[in-house]
Amino acid sequence: MHDTNKSIEQLINDQYPNIKGLIATQHGEVAIEYFASGFSDKAPIHISSITKSIVSMLFGVALEQGYIKSVEQRVLDFFPDYSLKRGEKTLPHLRLKDLLSMTAPYKFRSEPYTRVYSSNDWTLASLDLLGGKGEVGRFKYTTPALHVLSGVLSNATGQRVAEYANQHLFAPLRVAPVENITLSDRQQHLEFTRGATQRGWVTDPRGVNTPGWGLVLSTLDLIKLANLYLSNGVWGEQRLLSSSWIRQSTSEQSHCGERRYGFLWWLMPHISDRCYCALGDGGNALFVSPNDEVVVAITSGFIPRPRDRVTLFTEHLLPKLLSDS
Template structure:
């Protein structure tokens, strides 16, 4: 009776030979640990094929500022990952993170009415809450035309000069930078600190973000406050942006230290746009219905019934900025993918190109 038992035990043991335990999640110190893709369950040839596709759809910066980490280990890094420049609208994800920090601290919440912070908003925006700003459904617009000599009502020289609403809050979606500037201003007014100082004190220093700049959009009526621009202006490099993504991948935890609540991370990275309407503005080509959280794009189902990126992992979410400045978090793969540049957006559009990229990248993921 003992021999058969030993025989089956031997078979079981033999079946385990060759199987590798997945590497544990790690967190970078001053530097990241580098591993070969195969050590992290990634087919290097197929990964390179996916990257070659992305390069073919990108501008002249190509893969220079691409940074890929899985389980906290670097598996790919371009030659210019320490080049610092504006990440443009990816900065918005930093702004909503400050909302999360202040929410965790009990200072306010996403349900807080904007008029409770700035009473000047009470007349024209009595029902606007902070969640409406974070989800691009506030309807807020500043007075004046674009400062960039474009046919647009967005980006005026006076974004804090309150103009009439574009729509009833929550009823439509409008990607509107003036609203994000006002959002950042409101958070600053409540905390009496700049967005950057709040972020650095609670998160930036601990995750090793290091030195960086965040541009300002000052309010002449509040000269005592440093008001970082809520929609753009974070000047960092690819390695720093990957740290931010890795922090989100780990749901607000950094090497055992809870810096932001898991509850907030969950809210910010799931769809918060429930309207079927896109506002009739000059920026109506940007559609976040069903696929926009709190200043994070998410791979959600849109009113058309189609997914934002149908061939990409369903758990994927990302920060997106002008000139193809992207930070993707892919929980299914324990991966952070950063692509940065100063070379324009993909001609075929980001959703199309990155859906096609992640479709190819999925073929490289072996476990």
């Protein structure tokens, strides 16, 4: 492993200098480790859109526990007091799976960051953006308007998302609990996305945690969460989520051109029929290759337009792991 680490360290220093932490496991054992100076496997870092895939895990837990019966349930089943806008015909028919697969239509052309994040209730603001005249089933990736999913989880379980995650997902994995993080203005928001160091999960003004970004965890935490998927939802002797959810959430549910998407997971069919990943802004990434029993977690300091982590995994890390095994 020492020689492997040395060559990977050189590659990171030369081509991926904003990587802070990297852990690769194969067959449950650590095969590659790298940490930047002053960083460790337990150091907190904002994982950006990898948050989405962890929310997918929480939907799996909620399904296993019976709080959610099926992804075929209507979105508005979880918001009985919501008042439909006049003339709105699409929203009443939207299902959870339309949100999870990014195939719900929305009333915006570009991401509505200001409209959602300047409101006092991000769930309500994102609900108001759902539906309209768009086509159900057409892939439309969004981050701010995804806040509806946190409202679904909160209303279904009776707990805030972070509380539910702490109790039913993080605690069994011995992942330290996360605290709520409140960002008061645009400047705090920018500072957070560029260099969060406090372990936790961002909330809206009503205390509802963000489902599309905002979770601050460590590289070691990510490896544990991904290995839960590799073990088909069982940790130790405890089943946390069903193997059928893992299969369903990491199977193709939608696509955009050549890109394939599950339920808040990106798919990598060019590697294998079961390979999938979570990708976050700035170069955060989580790769799972069940056929090879390989998991790779990468945490990164924020920079715009970082070098592609998929290429790092497919052309360097995975071949290195397989050749050394």
